[in-house]
Amino acid sequence: MDNLEQIGQAAQQAEQQLSQMKTSEKNDVLRAMAKKLRQQQDEIIKVNQNDLATATDIPANFVDRLTLNEERIEQMAQGLEQVAALPDPIGNVDKMWRTEDGLQIGKQRVPIGVIGIIYEARPNVTVDAFALTFKSGNTVVLRGGKEALQTNSYLVECLQTVLRDKQLNEAAVQILHDTSHETAQKLMELTEYLDVLIPRGSSRLIKSVVQHAKVPVIETGAGNCHIYVDEFAQLKMATDIVVNAKTQRPSVCNAAEKLVIHSAVAKQYLPTIAQALAKFNVELRGDDRAREILPTIGVASEDDWGREYNDYIMAIKVVDSVDEAIKHIxxxxxxxxxxxxxxxxxxxxxxxxxxxAACVYVNASTRFTDGFKFGFGAEIGISTQKLHARGPMGLNELTSSKYIIYGNGQIRA
Incomplete structure (x- = not known):
């Protein structure tokens, strides 16, 4: 069983070292890690195949999230390099002003400290989380799902090897090998060592962490995402966007789950989009008005409207105005x-x-809600809350601030 106190203490000690590193040193480590992943590509895939072979009781959509191949490993390596190329927020002074007392006050970016991440079946999170926490001067304690334990552990081993080679504290990234709920609960209560906890995964996981954690939580949300096709839409464009948002990778949180369509174009458009989605075997469900046009589709229940499918399923709602669409969404x-x-x-x-919503698009697919696509190099998660951070969380969202004050002998009257 993991000794969480030892892990927490080691993470704090490593954070003290990281917070003093020069940007050039951090970038050198990240580039070396990208090289290491490429060198170990075959072994990473081999270990990942072992996880896949034993993950026989998980839904098919989670298999896609769990799987690593050459392309996805290359994406992780490129993510490390992109983070290395980004400006370092640590030490930046966002603004500075002089008060009537003659004090010069600045607001400076500083690391949050020790970040805990609980996630499911997404090995790329292991590398993305390290890249962003490391560049922003934080250390990270990872708790992945049991389905990806071998893959996540091997990836952390690769990262720690590079840290040791650079004479750095390998506790900058640590992973829990005990994936039991009991250990996860203890991690959620590790207030003496963790500064913040970030859950990534299903709505059930996120809800559990939010309800039971004593450590402050940044809530990353499930994605019940909608595409609204307005009466003034270019229908060919709409088809391209809907098909991409639903089918390009349906297991992820930024995939579209619902199609809302204006009644003025519904009769013309629904047969077209149904035919386009049928090529991907998407199961359609609809309200009464949608089923009048597409009588063979299933009935969308009240449960459907609030549900994140993460699958080849989409529900359709017909509305009479943009106001009605906004209200429904x-x-x-x-x-x-x-x-x-x-x-x-x-x-x-x-x-x-x-x-x-955290991200609102005009004439584009929801699949772009991604730190990599936003130019952040990677993301720690997509925050759907309104405090501290919202949307894809990159380097700046993994910092806090402190006020630095310059005086010349002032005392308060």
């Missing part, structure tokens, strides 16, 4: 990513301003 969404397809400027601006 805000009622059922998880505040992750929402999109409108329209050529009407007023409708696009109303959608942007009134939709309550």
């Amino acid at each position: 805000n009622h059922y969404n998880t505040k992750h990513s929402e999109a409108i397809v329209t050529d009407n400027y007023e409708n696009s601006q109303q959608f942007l301003q009134q939709i309550d």
Whole structure:
């Protein structure tokens, strides 16, 4: 069983070293780690295949999340290199001003400290989390799911090998080998050592962490994402966007789960999009108005509207206005990513301003909600809360701040 106190103490000690590193030193380590992943590609895939062979009781959509191949390993390596190329936020002074007392006050970026991450079946999170926490001067304690334990452990071993080669404290990244719920609960209560806890995974996992953690939590959300096809949409564009958002990788949180369509174009458009999605064997469910047009599709129940499928399933809602679309989406969404397809400027601006979500798109797929695609190199998660961070969390979101004050002998009267 993992000794969480020892792990916490080691993480704090490593953080003291990291917080003093020069940007050039951190970048050199990240580039060396990218090289290490490429060198160990065959072994990583071999270990990952062992995980896949034993993960016989997980849903098919989780198998995709668990799987590593040459392309995904290369993406992880490129993520490390992209993070190395990004500006280092640590030490930056966001603003500085002089008070009436003659004090010069600045707000400076500093590391958060020790970050804990609980995640499921996504080995790429192991590398992404380290890249971002390391560059931002933080240490990280990882607790992945049992399905990916061998893969995650081997990836951490590769990262720690590079740290040792650079004479750095390998406790900058640590992983729990005990994946029991009891150990996870103890990690959630490790307030003496963890500064923040970030859950990544299913809505059930996130809800459990939020409810039971004593450590402060940054909530990363499930994705019940919508595409609204407005009456002024270019329908060919809409089809491309819907098909991409639903089928390009349906197991991830930024995949579209719901199609909302204006009644003015529903009769013309629904047969077209149904045919396009049928090529990917997408199961469609609809409200009464959608089923009048597509009588062979299933019935969308109340449970469907708020559900994240992570599968080749999509529910359809027909509405009579952009106002009705916004009301429906805000009622059922998880505040992750929402999109409108329209050529009407007023409708696009109303959608942007009134939709309550971390990321709101006009004429683009929700699949772009990703730290890599946003230019962050990687992401620690997509925050759907409103405190501290919202949306894809990159380097700046993994920092806190402190005020630095310069005086010349002032005392308060």
